[in-house]
Amino acid sequence: MNLTMNSRTPSETTCILDIEGEVDVYTSPQLKQDLVQIAERGVKRVIINLSKVEYLDSTGLGVLIGGLKRLREADGNLALVGPGMRIQRIFEITGLNKIFDIYTTEEEAVAKEGVAL
Amino acid sequence: MTDTQISADPCTETVQLTIPCRAEYVGVARLTILGVTGRIPFSYDEVEDIRLAVGEACTHAVERTGTDTATIRITSTLDTVALTIEVTDNIAEADKAAPSEEARLLEEAGVDQAGLGALLMEILVDEVKIDTSPTGTTVLLTKYTPK
Numbered sequence: 001m002n003l004t005m006n007s008r009t010p011s012e013t014t015c016i017l018d019i020e021g022e023v024d025v026y027t028s029p030q031l032k033q034d035l036v037q038i039a040e041r042g043v044k045r046v047i048i049n050l051s052k053v054e055y056l057d058s059t060g061l062g063v064l065i066g067g068l069k070r071l072r073e074a075d076g077n078l079a080l081v082g083p084g085m086r087i088q089r090i091f092e093i094t095g096l097n098k099i100f101d102i103y104t105t106e107e108e109a110v111a112k113e114g115v116a117l
Numbered sequence: 118m119t120d121t122q123i124s125a126d127p128c129t130e131t132v133q134l135t136i137p138c139r140a141e142y143v144g145v146a147r148l149t150i151l152g153v154t155g156r157i158p159f160s161y162d163e164v165e166d167i168r169l170a171v172g173e174a175c176t177h178a179v180e181r182t183g184t185d186t187a188t189i190r191i192t193s194t195l196d197t198v199a200l201t202i203e204v205t206d207n208i209a210e211a212d213k214a215a216p217s218e219e220a221r222l223l224e225e226a227g228v229d230q231a232g233l234g235a236l237l238m239e240i241l242v243d244e245v246k247i248d249t250s251p252t253g254t255t256v257l258l259t260k261y262t263p264k
Binding site: 022024025026055057058059061062086090093094 | 140141143144147162165169172173175176179180233234236237240241
């Protein structure tokens with residue numbers, strides 16, 4: 001059970017975060033810490049690539065909601081990219097697919113979020 | 118430290134696992150459940166649903182405990198009708214932790230973290246029953262076997 005994260009910062013106000021593995025009660029504090037640090041750097045738009053996430057539970061959802069709230073309060077956004085069918089289903093059954101902007105590809109997210117690369 | 122017991126009789130099969138009530142052990146419970154569900158012709162999605170529901174039940178305990186000594190006992194019982202999984206913790210009322218900063222932040226955002234976990238369990242398995250007593254909480258998850 002592990003979680004790896006790699007961030008790219010194409011501009012001062014944009015961050016693309018690639019996460020891989022399992023986001024659960026054990027690993028979600030690590031994701032939360034990264035999101036808080038990213039927001040504290042002045043980043044307003046975060047795109048999280050979920051295509052390599054194999055497991056996501058309510059604590060992971062909670063961290064993503066917390067990040068979304070923090071960024072939207074700063075006139076930014078947290079968008080999600082490429083969740084697999086299992087992860088997409090979790091967003092659908094909780095109704096969170098209506099709260100988050102979820103895109104199929106990173107290119108689509110970048111274009112729709114108006115992110116300058 | 119984990120403790121696993123396996124027993125079988127002609128009508129029912131029971132697998133019992135006891136883990137420390139700590140975040141790093143929830144994955145152990147999920148892996149065990151993966152093995153148990155492999156004995157039943159559930160679909161891939163059903164297996165993943167059960168795995169997530171058990172993870173949520175264990176997380177519910179981990180998030181509430183304020184002590185290092187609490188444990189979670191996961192008892193899986195399979196019969197011809199259903200797989201029932203009982204997730205029992207021994208977190209006494211006095212040992213409960215205060216809500217985490219994350220939980221408070223989510224509450225401010227109008228999101229109930231425990232409620233999100235309970236919602237997932239309700240949707241993922243056929244029946245969910247939660248019993249709370251002064252000595253701990255039991256979550257009973259039932260998933261009917263395919264006909």
